[in-house]
Amino acid sequence: MADLLLELRNLRKRFGGLTVTDDVSLDLKRGEIHALIGPNGAGKTTLIHQISGTLAPDSGQILFAGTDVTHLRMAKRARMGLARSFQITSIIPSFTARENAALAVQARHGSSFRFFRPANSEAALNEEAMAALTEVGLERRAETPAAALSHGEKRQLELAIALAMQPRVLLLDEPLAGTGAEEAERLMRILGGLRARYAILLIEHDMPAVFALADRISVLAQGRVIAHGTPEVIRADPAVRDAYLGEDEVA
Amino acid sequence: MKRPDVLIALAIFAALAAAPFIGFGQGYSLTLLARAMIFGMAAISLSLLVGGGGLVSLGHAAMLGVGAYAVVVLDHARITEAWMVVPVGIGAAALFALVTGAIAIRTSGVHFIMITLAFGQMAFFTTSSLALYGGDDGYTLYNRLEVFGSRALERGIVFHFTCLGLLIAVWALVRALLHSRFGRVLQAARDNETRARAVGFEPYPYRLAAYVIAGAIGGLSGVLLANAAEFVAPAYLAWQRSGDLLFMVILGGLSGPHGALMGALAFVLIEEWLAKLTEHWRLIFGPLLIFCVFFMRGGIAGLLRRG
Ligand SMILES: Nc1ncnc2c1ncn2[C@@H]1O[C@H](COP(=O)(O)OP(=O)(O)OP(=O)(O)O)[C@@H](O)[C@H]1O
Ligand SMILES: [Mg+2]
Numbered sequence: 001m002a003d004l005l006l007e008l009r010n011l012r013k014r015f016g017g018l019t020v021t022d023d024v025s026l027d028l029k030r031g032e033i034h035a036l037i038g039p040n041g042a043g044k045t046t047l048i049h050q051i052s053g054t055l056a057p058d059s060g061q062i063l064f065a066g067t068d069v070t071h072l073r074m075a076k077r078a079r080m081g082l083a084r085s086f087q088i089t090s091i092i093p094s095f096t097a098r099e100n101a102a103l104a105v106q107a108r109h110g111s112s113f114r115f116f117r118p119a120n121s122e123a124a125l126n127e128e129a130m131a132a133l134t135e136v137g138l139e140r141r142a143e144t145p146a147a148a149l150s151h152g153e154k155r156q157l158e159l160a161i162a163l164a165m166q167p168r169v170l171l172l173d174e175p176l177a178g179t180g181a182e183e184a185e186r187l188m189r190i191l192g193g194l195r196a197r198y199a200i201l202l203i204e205h206d207m208p209a210v211f212a213l214a215d216r217i218s219v220l221a222q223g224r225v226i227a228h229g230t231p232e233v234i235r236a237d238p239a240v241r242d243a244y245l246g247e248d249e250v251a
Numbered sequence: 252m253k254r255p256d257v258l259i260a261l262a263i264f265a266a267l268a269a270a271p272f273i274g275f276g277q278g279y280s281l282t283l284l285a286r287a288m289i290f291g292m293a294a295i296s297l298s299l300l301v302g303g304g305g306l307v308s309l310g311h312a313a314m315l316g317v318g319a320y321a322v323v324v325l326d327h328a329r330i331t332e333a334w335m336v337v338p339v340g341i342g343a344a345a346l347f348a349l350v351t352g353a354i355a356i357r358t359s360g361v362h363f364i365m366i367t368l369a370f371g372q373m374a375f376f377t378t379s380s381l382a383l384y385g386g387d388d389g390y391t392l393y394n395r396l397e398v399f400g401s402r403a404l405e406r407g408i409v410f411h412f413t414c415l416g417l418l419i420a421v422w423a424l425v426r427a428l429l430h431s432r433f434g435r436v437l438q439a440a441r442d443n444e445t446r447a448r449a450v451g452f453e454p455y456p457y458r459l460a461a462y463v464i465a466g467a468i469g470g471l472s473g474v475l476l477a478n479a480a481e482f483v484a485p486a487y488l489a490w491q492r493s494g495d496l497l498f499m500v501i502l503g504g505l506s507g508p509h510g511a512l513m514g515a516l517a518f519v520l521i522e523e524w525l526a527k528l529t530e531h532w533r534l535i536f537g538p539l540l541i542f543c544v545f546f547m548r549g550g551i552a553g554l555l556r557r558g
Contacts, residue, residue, distance in 0.1 A: 073448075078450055090445055093443075095435075103452075106436070106450035109453055112452065114431055114455070115433050122432075164450075178433060
């Protein structure tokens with residue numbers, strides 16, 4: 001199946017006595033946003049860590065576009081087209097916003113064992129970096145050192161870096177976390193627009209955003225997928241109400 | 252001016268070029284300046300690791316030592332032609348860096364410092380035991396290298412400008428490296444290793460390449476140092492020497508090769524000046540260095556930027 005980009009099969013992970021990923025199987029198809037929700041500590045980030053290669057699962061399989069990537073290193077998975085954003089912003093503070101994005105472009109644009117030509121003068125890298133920054137609305141801050149960006153702008157940069165990788169799958173860990181209402185709205189619009197080009201696994205606590213964006217939702221609680229389905233199905237699921245959704249959010 | 256670091260470096264090079272003609276042309280001054288420039292090259296190479304890669308090596312003197320002992324070994328075999336000796340010195344140091352770096356770079360932080368120190372000590376004790384080359388007492392070179400059979404390097408002024416030319420080349424090389432694609436990856440991995448991996452860069456090969464390049468330049472410095480002093484001893488590889496080099500880099504500021512250059516020149520010249528002032532100069536030099544670390548964040552380069 002060419003449209004099945006990501007498939008998790010019976011993933012398990014324990015931290016000592018704590019089971020954080022408990023027999024998780026789920027998949028992600030081209031052109032969809034699959035939201036992963038669940039209470040704090042449910043194991044969402046840990047799952048992204050395993051998919052992206054930061055952490056190794058204890059057992060189970062991760063298939064990316066049909067290839068078993070369970071034992072590949074993070075950098076290799078990234079070059080194959082598996083991009084992630086971090087819940088806690090992870091950028092290169094001493095680089096400008098443009099340089100942060102250009103680093104990601106550079107990773108898929110020929111060898112980086114080039115020693116003499118100034119990277120900042122490579123038009124091809126800069127253009128694609130600028131395109132990614134423009135997409136998230138950060139083009140006017142391109143030459144600002146990343147360390148000097150506001151929190152919301154850093155979240156935008158985090159997304160721009162992932163876009164600059166031109167991946168096939170985007171794993172987004174709470175992209176809206178800590179952004180203001182206006183920024184969140186803008187990011188949501190962007191995410192909606194990305195759906196056509198990428199398969200997106202979206203972790204998000206902002207329920208209105210999740211229900212507005214997601215094609216499918218999986219609910220994680222204590223490492224287990226306790227519910228799975230369309231937003232309508234999830235909204236109506238009593239187990240989900242118990243485990244996670246507050247009454248006001250469901251109403 | 253968008254490139255103040257280039258201006259600073261060019262001003263220093265101009266001063267070094269003028270020095271022999273404005274009162275520093277005697278043998279003693281030229282030897283001192285040559286020494287300062289040679290340590291400048293070594294410090295610049297170390298700054299590629301420390302500043303560029305976040306790799307704090309406490310074994311960099313070993314790179315100089317390998318270069319210097321390459322001169323000794325070849326001299327003993329009566330090979331003194333620069334076009335033979337220089338490439339061998341550079342190559343030997345690069346090889347040493349490749350082998351030790353391949354292991355050291357698997358570690359990070361304090362472990363990296365300790366393992367580079369350990370490799371440096373290994374090299375130190377190895378040279379001490381080389382009875383054929385004087386062991387602890389060292390080895391005296393009766394002549395400097397020949398260049399196509401010419402003994403021009405014996406003349407202080409020729410040696411001075413040879414060192415200056417090489418210093419400029421080393422500075423330009425390291426500066427270019429840091430601005431290249433390669434340098435960008437190296438610095439990204441220094442700042443945020445996880446981010447570098449997440450976009451697709453495994454830091455290891457980039458760090459190892461930097462380590463080998465720094466080692467090669469260190470080897471060149473060692474070849475020159477042997478020729479400047481016309482003497483080589485295991486003390487060249489002592490860990491204190493690695494510490495001095497690290498100090499020069501930090502004193503200058505980690506903002507680029509011009510910082511390391513300033514740090515090295517300041518270190519060598521202040522050390523010399525204090526030594527002339529009093530025989531207890533170390534008592535002053537130590538606290539002075541500590542003062543610099545505490546009160547000059549960003550080193551000399553940082554002072555200039557603010558001033
Ligand atoms: N390295 C670790 N060692 C031990 N326990 C860990 C480790 N990382 C996470 N945990 C624990 O695993 C559980 C799942 O954490 P995880 O970060 O995946 O949750 P999450 O669903 O992303 O939560 P949040 O919504 O707060 O981001 C938590 O109980 C956490 O304390
Ligand atoms: Mg999380």
